Amino acid sequence: MTPPDEVMRAVEAVLFAAEAPLTVQEIGSHVGAGDIRAALYALADDYGPRGINLVRRGERWHFETAGDMAHFLRRDREEPRKLSRAGTETLAIIAYHEPVTRAEIESIRGVQISKGTLDVLMEAGWIRPAGRREVPGRPLTFATTQAFLDHFGLASRRDLPGIDDLRAAGLLDPVDLALENAVSGENEDEVESDGDKV
Amino acid sequence: MTPPDEVMRAVEAVLFAAEAPLTVQEIGSHVGAGDIRAALYALADDYGPRGINLVRRGERWHFETAGDMAHFLRRDREEPRKLSRAGTETLAIIAYHEPVTRAEIESIRGVQISKGTLDVLMEAGWIRPAGRREVPGRPLTFATTQAFLDHFGLASRRDLPGIDDLRAAGLLDPVDLALENAVSGENEDEVESDGDKV
């Protein structure tokens, strides 16, 4: 990089401070006397190997960051976030019932799902569109992905506990009965087995 | 000007693209590995003779046009609103004495400061409240900001014009302290010469 002369310094400063690319004429109107064009080519050479380049776009000149620096200007930052209750329930329904339409998910959940919920699951890479169901309206269905299995440490969807397992684990207790059991306490086990007998 | 290495190129590009001055840490978060500080000093050297300079303002670094390029750049730009005399003096007192209370500012100026004066400086982003002084009444103190350093082109408060001389001359000490020093120290000469004049 040669030591810049005064015209080069002025051209450099004017282009740097400019809010838009400038023509040779516009630069000249700021800098005054001097060979603007020669200064521009000398500067373009100087900046060639640097992180900043002086480039010509049509009739206008401007500074820009070098093309191979783009990845430094963009920084990805990952922030861990816990999946919401709606998201977890929706994901569970898809996993147990796939392929499943949005309407079916809503009917199983008994609550409408917001668009954002499916977006989040899609963004997480856990669900994917899985074709359309051949019924009126041809609704889209959803299914889980390999990333879903990986994240939850499952070899396949068959590893998900079945309904009977869930019941045995007390995870299928209807809300009111579960509450009753929690209150009465001691008879939890008996009620379970009696229920089966009756 | 040495050919830039990859860290220098990256630092150069990041600072060039940034919309505001950046700390070494912020630069590092974009650039990744490498000695950011060494790259900054090398770049500051490279750009020293150019129309664009790399400068440190407080803890932050940025590119700006060289001071002697002002006459090429000033045209058709609006002059920033001129600060009143009261505003200028108040800003100087805060900068040279910070942190400083309103009462201390008033005692140096010998006049009350109108509410508007501090507001204008605050609005310009040049001063900020800097905690309370632990004396009766717990008065609020004021200090200068990063934007103050940016605007007046100061790397740090140590670069305030003449601050070392003022401190050495005791002109940043309160009157009471200065009076004590004058009386206890070289008071023979002082009193005599003063006496003559009076």
Next chain:
Amino acid sequence: MLEATADDDDKLELDIEGWEGPLDLLLALARTQKVDLREISILELVEQYLAYVEGARALKLEVAADYLVMAAWLAYLKSALLLPRDPEIEPSPEELAMRLQLRLERLNAMREAGARLMARDRMGRDIFPRGNPEGLRTIRKARWQAEIYDLIAAYGRVSARTRPVMHVVAQRPVMTLETAIQRVSAMLGQRVDWATIETFLPADAAPGYRKSALASSFLAALELARQGKVELRQKSPFAPLYLKGTA
């Protein structure tokens, strides 16, 4: 700029509004002595100030109270400096004079510092940042987290919420009236003596089921009594209820 104002005698005479307080006026007057502030004559300065304020009043300009307070104080200082020393008076007039001189020095120092600050190459006036920066972007990506337990529990919760009726019926331990009538009729046929109703209940029933069986068996006893197939006996309310077949 400041000097220009101070040197302009006409303006000095007339424009009291232009001063940033009495200390500012004193400083401007001190500078007319054209010596270092350390060398100024305080007495001369006092004279200048008093003359200035008098001049303003003669022109019927309104003089703000703090200028008059300063004038009074300076008049006192002047007489104290001129009169023979009274060692009893503290602080001494010399100290007061010096205090004034120190204050003027400090104000002057800050005024000059302010002027030097303003004369620097200033951002947006002399120095410019890049006019059109590309900007740095930080793209925040969420890394979504959920545990397998959360997933399974969620499914259990959904299932429980949406199929409550089925489960409530299945889970509730109930002995129907028909079952009770059959049981009680059958057991009566095998017995000849009075027996409490409790002996008609399943022996190893859980408490919940036992309650249901008791209620159903009681209703069954009433129904069988109505049909004349059983006699009932009870001494008093809540006393044991005895049953005996009629056949």
